[in-house]
Amino acid sequence: MRKHIQKRLLIAIPTFLGITLLVYLLASLAPGSPLEMMFMDSNATAEAMEQMEARLGLDQPFYIQYLRWLSQLFQGNLGISYRTGHAVWADISERIGPTLLITFSSLILSLLIAIPLGIMSAYKPYSGWDYISSGLSFIGAATPNFFAGLVLIYVLSVRLKLLPSSGMYDSSGVRTFGMLVQHMILPVIVLSIQQVGSFIRQMRASMLEVLQDDYIRTARSKGCVERTVLLRHALRNALAPVVTCVGNMIPFLVGGAVVTEQLFAWPGLGSLMVLSINSRDYPMIMGITVCIAAAVLIGNIVIDILYGLLDPRIRYS
């Protein structure tokens, strides 16, 4: 197990460095140099600009600039935002929480829906439940999450006035937990719609496979109740591929969070990303991208560990 995790970490490090290099390259391709951005509305002299250029190291070759940026990065310094003038890290750290809150909640919600549905449709293939869940997964996969969001806002917020459609709290200044939950419901549902289909399909497929194994027949023939066979014997083995599926879903979840946060004016990293792109705030764009890369890699390692816990063959190899 330890070896397994070590190997994963060894792969994660070059991946992270690769992404930082890619992001730095992209940002340096962007039109408008950092100098122009900083001196946008001041009538600075050419001399002052040259001094600034030297001070920031912009006259150095590309790889030196990159290494410099990278070492700053590891010291926790992501630079200064062009847009707000704050430290990039300060703005980002404020917004990580809300994003994690809705992405995790939606992950849990969609697993809570998908696992029972998947088990039921694998237990009785081509039954009513099976058709319902495969219909659900087809429509979920085909609905762009912003459109699902628009429809939900239209029905639940505009017409029925049941749920708020934007932000984390209302403007009254009072912040209660209940209010937070109310504001979370719609974005979390929207994010779940996108994932639930592939989880159902994966759960169904792996459950179908496991149910044909010999040890299931053994369990049945020694007189186990069906409930015990399904939940005790089959579920654990059938869950391992679903865990992998969750890992594969993380990138799409993050991508979906950008659109969903923007739609619901949720104050997370995704809406900050859109804001920063609209104002060409490159230090912020780079900072967010690097943070997301780190988060995704950590997520993948956690998934690997979980997988090892579920599947002893990996743990002991």
Added chain:
Amino acid sequence: MENKKLQKSSYLRDVLKRFFHHKLAVLGLTVLALEILCVIFLPRILHLDPYSLDVMAFGAAPSAKHLLGTDDVGRDLFARLVYGGRISLTVGICSALIGLAVGVPLGLIAGYFRGPAEILIMRLADIFMSFPSMILILVLASVLGQSVVTITVVIGVLGWPEFARLIYASTLSVREKDYVESAKAVGTRNGTILARYILPNSFAPIIVAFTFRTAQAIITESSLSFLGLGVQPPVASWGNILYYAQSIAVLSFKPWLWLPAGIILILTVLSINFLGDGIRDALDTRMSI
């Protein structure tokens, strides 16, 4: 020669038979064919104009003159929906093609030549697959500009790892086959082996991946345009028609402005997914009829 022809046509017949057996796939194909015919011919037949501004009707409700009403600058929404379909479908198909064109050769090289190329290419594919492509697309689109062409290329190129992985896996298994070895023994050049023996074996999964990728690309483009970071008005796409629904007034009181584009979007993606499912079943020779 005669015999070979006979066999080929019966394989094709089997495939078609299996495909037409899959009712949802046939439905999907029909919907898509209709859509494609509509976006090609409707503008000519009905003289649609997605750009002209009707100064008498800003944000008008559906009427005989404007079938689906007009947007807030007086452009006919039905015309924009049809022209938007042109853009959305083209972006989807072209970017899937680009992903295929980049991914297939890379996967072939990695699987056939192995060695350092394999490590480099497949590691890169892992990196791309584990990073949210939406974020990279946003960054790239902001750096390179937001024309239809750059958006197609960006979405397309970032689709390469899926194709590369598929081809890589099937190349790995095919390259060990006896007929590849015998081709090598008689001195067939690598390029010929790749084109004649290895590529045809991956045909089925590639076609299926291509359809799913097209659906994915259409969703990506529409999400991007919905954020205002994709196809820019006045050019229409299904996504940027939906952009206006971000205003709560449009969302609440003018559902004709956003509902049709969304429904067509879902219908299209569903159809493509059904089509892909049908093709997968049809090309799978182990499936019985």
